[in-house]
Amino acid sequence: MNKTLYDKLWDDHEVINFDNDESLIYIDRHFLHEVTSPQAFEGLKQKSLKPWRIKSNVATPDHNVPTVRGNKFDTASIEDEISKIQVIELEKNCSEFDIHFHDINSNKQGIVHVIGPENGYTLPGMSIVCGDSHTSTHGAFATLAMGIGTSEVEHVLATQCLRIKKLRNLGIKLIGLPDPSITSKDVILYIIRTLGTDIGNGHAIEFFGDYIKSISMEARMTICNMSIEAGAKVGLIAYDSVTEKYLEERMSISNKDLQNALDYWETLKSDDGASYDDLIEIDISNLKPQISWGTSPEMTTDFDSSVPIIDSADPKNVTYKKAIDYMGLQEGQPISSLSFDKVFIGSCTNSRIEDLRLVAGIVDGKKLSPNIKEALVVPGSGMVKLQAQSEGLDKIFENAGFQWRDPGCSMCLGMNPDRLSPEERCASTSNRNFEGRQGTRGRTHLVSPLLAAKIAIHGSVPN
Amino acid sequence: MNKNYQHVIEGISAEIAIDNIDTDQIIPTEYLKSIKKYGFGDFLFDGWRYKDEGNIQKDTSQREQNEDFILNIDPYKKSKILVVGKNFGCGSSREHAVWALRDFGIECIIAESFGDIFYNNCFKNGILPIQISQDKKNHVSEHIKENKNLRVDLTNQSIQLESSEIQFEIEESLKERIILGQDDIDITLGYANQIKQFESNRFVSKPWLK
Incomplete structure (x- = not known):
């Protein structure tokens, strides 16, 4: 039978197929961070259990950590007492159970979805989970990767398995190649805008087409990262020579096993003639830079267009009017008329070295627009930070007026001190423009790193 | 399931007729700093329930309530069932969203569809998520405008309205999970x-x- 990539990954991890539509799926890799793990460790202790396979776990603090740290910073230096407790709790739990941990000072600390691939913790064909919905990111490496809740974190710690139902297969075929100035962030925002934030519910989405083959692993990760914003907890891209090249210098597999691994990875693509439950084609040949205007990622439009005019007969009108109101907009208002207060470059969507190079290319030799009160560049990991510094990008950012920060999730969700004040308008390279996401009553516009950089210099969306 | 059981949820039912209510709305990030599994009920829909900015240490009785928000209005303060639009619980995987609903007293959510991770999380905490078509949901909405109350029978997979019943689908394995705990x-x-x-x-x- 011709199988999809998802079918192959599922079959390879299925321990038991119960007759009640669920399966027991074996988990190869488990990433942990401070926010969704404490209750799971607590549960484990209450049941007097130990992690099933300690070596499968990798942990680091990312959500809560301040991004102004400097050299002498340690966990005790975190000012927010509640955040500090959560980070300490992770340290204690990892120490108690001997879990591989990158502490706040390590060069390998960073956003879990950035450090996983760059350290070779993420390998093709693996099943990967984390108590974080953006675990879909790792699907760019042809892995079965998904976000889970805290009860499931505990379940994976205790049993190395998940008890879940198989998803349906949704294939999204991208037709055509957009202009080279269009980034994969624009592509995924356009997909969500076109298909809606619930198209992927109950599905694993596999992205394919000439465009996908043509882009880097960083760009592919951005697409799989936001498959959850299209409703799919699993986003997938087939293994190919681009994947292999990325892994070459990052993985540590013994020579004895390497050829077998490479031979296996070569099979991690959908068979010719494999059937998808749903298959959608989207033409991206004439794609323009995208920007979200509302409070859901599907509320997105072209950079040179306007806030929509709402038809009161449209069943979405209540939701849309609420969004326009929250965002402080008028129906029909041109996007170019919006004045921004802050710019955030970072998050598991767009904080990798390639993203930072794109931004540096735009802002080199320029200055922030006077209306931009604050512009942050938050590298996704210590490794990204060091690489950027070795290329002199930090100096380019600082000379332009950006703040060059330490790694973490930062203003993507404002759990650390990096937040918007009420009604501040932010151009953000992150993934969610929900109400209050970046700070109470803050207003988020999702954009690519390229457009965020242009907004930082121009103060608004340039035509 | 061949066991003898009955599982009925009956009580005040509030409707929030908005699509794509994400888990950041159900429980804002600020409250994720807790390392506990309980105590989130006062912060459910925090951004909509209160006019001022809260945090985990702030006493909610001292905060300025949004009197227009349905869960601040009698009798909906004691809601057991929530009726919402499509894609409820999309976004972040935070199980804290389900804990907040549970701690508030919500036992059942009726929606046109749910975010996948949220849907799974519900069953881990004894909350019943029911997915029904828009048409059926409109009937439920009309009913609760008049009656304020709903009766959901998981045994028969039905929502009982005044003169009719709405059937819903649920996977046997998940149904068992709720009933047997x-x-x-x-x-x-x-x-x-x-x-x-x-x-x-x-x-x-x-x-x-x-």
């Missing part, structure tokens, strides 16, 4: 030998994963 970890550890066998085979065929 089983512990997933105990069940799975019952298969420990199969997991060990699978694991050792896996490390023979793919030793680089060890």
Whole structure:
């Protein structure tokens, strides 16, 4: 039978197929961070259990950590007492159970979805989970990767398995190649805008087409990262020579096993003639830079267009009017008329070295627009930070007026001190423009790193 | 399921007729700093329930309530059932969203559709998520405008309206989970030998994963 990539990954991890539509799926890799793990460790202790396979776990603090740290910073230096407790709790739990941990000072600390691939913790064909919905990111490496809740974190710690139902297969075929100035962030925002934030519910989405083959692993990760914003907890891209090249210098597999691994990875693509439950084609040949205007990622439009005019007969009108109101907009208002207060470059969507190079290319030799009160560049990991510094990008950012920060999730969700004040308008390279996401009553516009950089210099969306 | 059981949820039902209510709305990030599994009920829909900015240490009785928000209005302050639009619980995987609903007193959510991770999280905490078509949901909405109350019978998979019943689908395995309140970890550890066998085979065929 011709199988999809998802079918192959599922079959390879299925321990038991119960007759009640669920399966027991074996988990190869488990990433942990401070926010969704404490209750799971607590549960484990209450049941007097130990992690099933300690070596499968990798942990680091990312959500809560301040991004102004400097050299002498340690966990005790975190000012927010509640955040500090959560980070300490992770340290204690990892120490108690001997879990591989990158502490706040390590060069390998960073956003879990950035450090996983760059350290070779993420390998093709693996099943990967984390108590974080953006675990879909790792699907760019042809892995079965998904976000889970805290009860499931505990379940994976205790049993190395998940008890879940198989998803349906949704294939999204991208037709055509957009202009080279269009980034994969624009592509995924356009997909969500076109298909809606619930198209992927109950599905694993596999992205394919000439465009996908043509882009880097960083760009592919951005697409799989936001498959959850299209409703799919699993986003997938087939293994190919681009994947292999990325892994070459990052993985540590013994020579004895390497050829077998490479031979296996070569099979991690959908068979010719494999059937998808749903298959959608989207033409991206004439794609323009995208920007979200509302409070859901599907509320997105072209950079040179306007806030929509709402038809009161449209069943979405209540939701849309609420969004326009929250965002402080008028129906029909041109996007170019919006004045921004802050710019955030970072998050598991767009904080990798390639993203930072794109931004540096735009802002080199320029200055922030006077209306931009604050512009942050938050590298996704210590490794990204060091690489950027070795290329002199930090100096380019600082000379332009950006703040060059330490790694973490930062203003993507404002759990650390990096937040918007009420009604501040932010151009953000992150993934969610929900109400209050970046700070109470803050207003988020999702954009690519390229457009965020242009907004930082121009103060608004340039035509 | 051939066991003799009954599972009925009956009580005040509030509607929030908005699509794509994400888990950041259900429980804002600020409250995720807790390391506990309980105590989130006062912060449910925090951004909509209160006019001022809260945090985990702030006493909610001192905060300025949004009197227009349905869960601040009698009798909906005591809601057991929530009726919402499509894609409820999309976004972040935070189980805190389900804990907040549970701690508030919500036992059942009726929606046109749910975010996948949220849907799973509900069953881990005894909350029943019911997915029904828009048409059926409109009937439910009309009913609660008049009656304020709903009766949901999980045994028969029905929502009882004044003169009719709406049937809903739910997977047998998940239905059992709610009714029997089983512990997933105990069940799975019952298969420990199969997991060990699978694991050792896996490390023979793919030793680089060890």
